[in-house]
Amino acid sequence: MSGLLLKNIRPFGGAATNILIRDGRIASIGSGEPENVKVEDGNGAIAIPGFVEAHAHLDKSLWGMGWHAHQAGPTLEDKISTERRLRRELDIDPRRQSARQVALAASHGTTAIRSHVDVDTDQKLWCFEGVAETRQHFRDVVDMEIVAFPQSGMMIRPGTLELMDAALAAGADVVGGLDPCGIDRDPKGQLDAVFGLAEKHGKPIDIHLHEPDALGAFSLELIIERTRALGMRGKVTVSHAFCLGMTDRLRVNALVEQLAREDIAIATTAPAGWPAPAADELRRAGVRLCAGSDGIRDTWGPYGNLDMLERALFIGLRNNFRNDSDVEYALHVCTQGGADVLKLESYGLHEGAHADLVLIDAETIPEAVAARPKRKLVLKRGQPIARDGQALITVE
Amino acid sequence: MSGLLLKNIRPFGGAATNILIRDGRIASIGSGEPENVKVEDGNGAIAIPGFVEAHAHLDKSLWGMGWHAHQAGPTLEDKISTERRLRRELDIDPRRQSARQVALAASHGTTAIRSHVDVDTDQKLWCFEGVAETRQHFRDVVDMEIVAFPQSGMMIRPGTLELMDAALAAGADVVGGLDPCGIDRDPKGQLDAVFGLAEKHGKPIDIHLHEPDALGAFSLELIIERTRALGMRGKVTVSHAFCLGMTDRLRVNALVEQLAREDIAIATTAPAGWPAPAADELRRAGVRLCAGSDGIRDTWGPYGNLDMLERALFIGLRNNFRNDSDVEYALHVCTQGGADVLKLESYGLHEGAHADLVLIDAETIPEAVAARPKRKLVLKRGQPIARDGQALITVE
Structure with missing residues (x-):
């Protein structure tokens, strides 16, 4: 047979x-x-x-490790520093935990994943190496892209840039970045460094941008400018992009138009609790949109299960999608939308x-x-x- | 034994x-x-x-009737008129459908339900009578409160007020209302009528208030004024109250203070796609908060499953609850919070x-x-x- x-x-x-x-x-x-x-x-x-999980953090889940009581403070910095401390205290082994995430994702129908993986001066390449081992071990189960992700900041933690460089040389697929104003306090410095790494290694970029309102719009403009100047059209993703949910619609429309022109993709979790990009506006403008689960029961919070069919529900609820064709689009974001961002062949x-x-x-x-x-x-x-x-x- | x-x-x-x-x-x-x-x-x-489902529409679900393709227009009025037409066309029998909802709710652990039931000049008391029959039949399965709900408007549809009066005389437990500006175009008229029915029948009130921003705040003030003037402290619930999610925090704070003073309760679905009351603000002010599923796979939209444990998740996600005590509060809203609004004894x-x-x-x-x-x-x-x-x- x-x-x-x-x-x-x-x-x-x-x-x-x-x-x-x-x-x-x-x-x-x-x-x-x-x-x-x-x-x-x-x-x-x-x-x-197969579903495409386009924004996960496979290195940091507590899945299968018993319940962790969440008590981190309210700011992003609180959560970042709490996590850095707990990684070793709780033995959140990136190899073991990412393997569990692959099984969890597979159980829900996911066959491709883009995972951000922390690179910092405490963990160094531990997280990258653990997830890379999982990627190799489960290469017949899932297509996995690894984003070298400076979770703790790059400019504010000297040595991180060199570690990012090393991770990319060792096989990370994508250059990550994070809130160039909010976390690094040096948007020009961080973004020049991120785009510099992308040029050096010939790799695409995926930047977490939680910054809201005018601040996020400013950072997004800097990203758009560099994408254009360096000819990186179609090779940049912005994750979250909460600023596109701000109330100033004229400002948002102008940004969306530029995203379309530079073919910059957006990755969303369709968050209920934050302003978020409107899927319909991006669709109409021709901006590629993909979705992801973000953290899965990690030190940041208790939620998440890597179920991209549930994520399609969240996209539907967040965008007030009710009619069949709209809900079908929510699923499209979680399948073809992800494939378009990860540039999966023969999908x-x-x-x-x-x-x-x-x-x-x-x-x-x-x-x-x-x-x-x-x-x-x-x-x-x-x-x-x-x-x-x-x-x-x-x-x- | x-x-x-x-x-x-x-x-x-x-x-x-x-x-x-x-x-x-x-x-x-x-x-x-x-x-x-x-x-x-x-x-x-x-x-x-047991979970308390504090805002459902048991009379209108399409559960178990095969898939219905959703194509209603974008406005509230579109959905109301589409539903009125489809009720008979699709044979959405309130008795049969509410019984299915009771079984669905029970499967998820719900033991008490407040259901709004449409009263209008087309259906007359058909919906009320069907759900009342289910309430009687399943009285050992669920404690059910029925809200006589003028879904299609009261002032704009002469005859509705008399039907509401008849439903309350026939055993409806709560007087319903709906967007006194947005739907009825006559806030004074509608609210005077609603409070009049409550006085006449000695029954509490639960008003749907989708109106956003300043409009909703205006209607909410009218509700607060009447609650105070008629001595109905503790007997009024406002469902949805999207206006409490508006950006003018000073205005919201003043409203919340008055809600607390008149002990007016809020019922929420924790919607991802609309501004919504912040659970934490209501908790701090001592405003009773309960939660519900709203429509379940009806002509309004495809979502919903009457699972109040999932609703607790939605409350958590909507309010950015991450710490254990906050997530426990989300569950509290779906249990004790509902009991406090329905005034369940020995709960x-x-x-x-x-x-x-x-x-x-x-x-x-x-x-x-x-x-x-x-x-x-x-x-x-x-x-x-x-x-x-x-x-x-x-x-x-």
Whole structure:
């Protein structure tokens, strides 16, 4: 027997058909039922491409380590310093914890992940190396991009820039950054350094920008200017971008127009508690939008589960999406939207695409988003990695 | 055998103990293990009192009726008129649908519900009568309050006031109202009528107030004035109150102070996509706060599942609650907070209280909120109404 036939499945909730998978790719889609292949009956389940988790922190989750009582202070700096202290105290081992996150993500249907990984003068490359080990170990389960992320600041912690440089030389895929005003107090210095690393290593950029209102708009302008000046069109992502949720719509519209012009992507968690980019505005302007879970039950907070179908719900709720086509767009952000940002090759449900896909028992995509049933089957390159909500891989 | 012993359970996530239930009430809490009682081993599960769903619309859900493609226009009026048309077209039978909602709520651990029920010149008392029939049929499963709710407006639809009066005479528990400016275009007229009905029938009030910013603040002032003038302190609830999420903090603070003075309660869904009252501000001011699911997969939108543990998550996310004590407060809003608004007698986990309780497998309350496991066991007056996430009652 060669190949796997997914029988009676409905791509994107459409008409029932069969998908034949050979050599890890979709060989054909249609009513045919070739002989001598393994058959999996979908019983009318919806098929979608694997979820793309475009903003995670796999190195810092406390998943599986017992409950941690959250008591960090209210500021970003409180949470950063609390985390730095607790990493070693609690033994938050990046390799073990990232492996657990891969299993958790797989159980929910995620087949590609962009993970930020802390690089600082305390941890040095410990987090990067642990997550890189997980990436290698589970390379058949998930496509993983690693962002070298200066969580504790770069300019305010001398030595961090050199560690970032080392992480990128050692295989980190993306240059990270963080609140150039709010954390580093030196927006020109930090952004010149970040873009400098990107030029040196020929790698894309993904910058956390929590700064709100006019402050975030200022930092975003600096990012746009450098993207244009250095010819990095299409290679920069801004995560969170809370400033795009500010009340000054004229200012936001002007920023969105420039984001579209430089093809700068936005990654969102669709937060309920912060101003956030309006998905619809970005869609209309042609700005690529992807989504992610951010932290998963870490020292920053108790929430999160790496379930991108739940994230689609959060996008829907945050944006007041009610009509079917809007809710379908929320799911699109969590699948194709992520693939467009990570630039995944051969992604989707078409002949020749990688057979990374998810079966979900639901009548329609919006019902799947609203009800979030356990994933019936998750395939990575045609191989089952989860079934009935349970990952089929073993981790500590 | 007389009585039920819940063995090895942890009230509110505290130390393990046993709860003895006799005659539908908590007879004792302690390490004792009396003989000749039925025993249920909780295996260390958390015990909390039954959830209180304080804002639902049991008459309008499409649950179990197949997927309905949502295409209503963007305004509140669009959704109201679309719903009025579809009620009969789709046969959204209030009796059948409210019974399904009771089973769904029970499966998630809800033991008390306040449901708004549409009263208008098209449906007349059809919705009220259907839900009242469900209330009677399932009186051993859930304590249900019915709000006579003029969904389509009262002043703009002559005849509605008389129907409201009839519903209240026929057993509706609470007088409802809706956006006195936005929908009825006559705030004085509507609110005088609503408070008049409350006086006449000696019943409390629960008014939907979606109106944002200064408009909502104006309507809220009119509600406060009438509450004070008519001596209705403690008998008025305002649902949604989006205006309390407006950016003018001075204005909000003044309103909150008056709400506290008149003991006017707030019901929230903790919406991600609208400005909303800040739970923490209300808590500090001593304003009673309860929560609800609002519509459940109805013609208004695809979301909702009557899971108040998920609602606690939404409260946490909406309010940026991260520390354990804050997340515990989010759960409190969905339990005791609702009981304080519905004025449920003998509610809680103390000797003499009604044995309405939920067992949840989790280490702590915040973990329960973050992970939302299936409810292990739900008791109403000491009788199991759901187990392992499945309601034990039968509906069409």
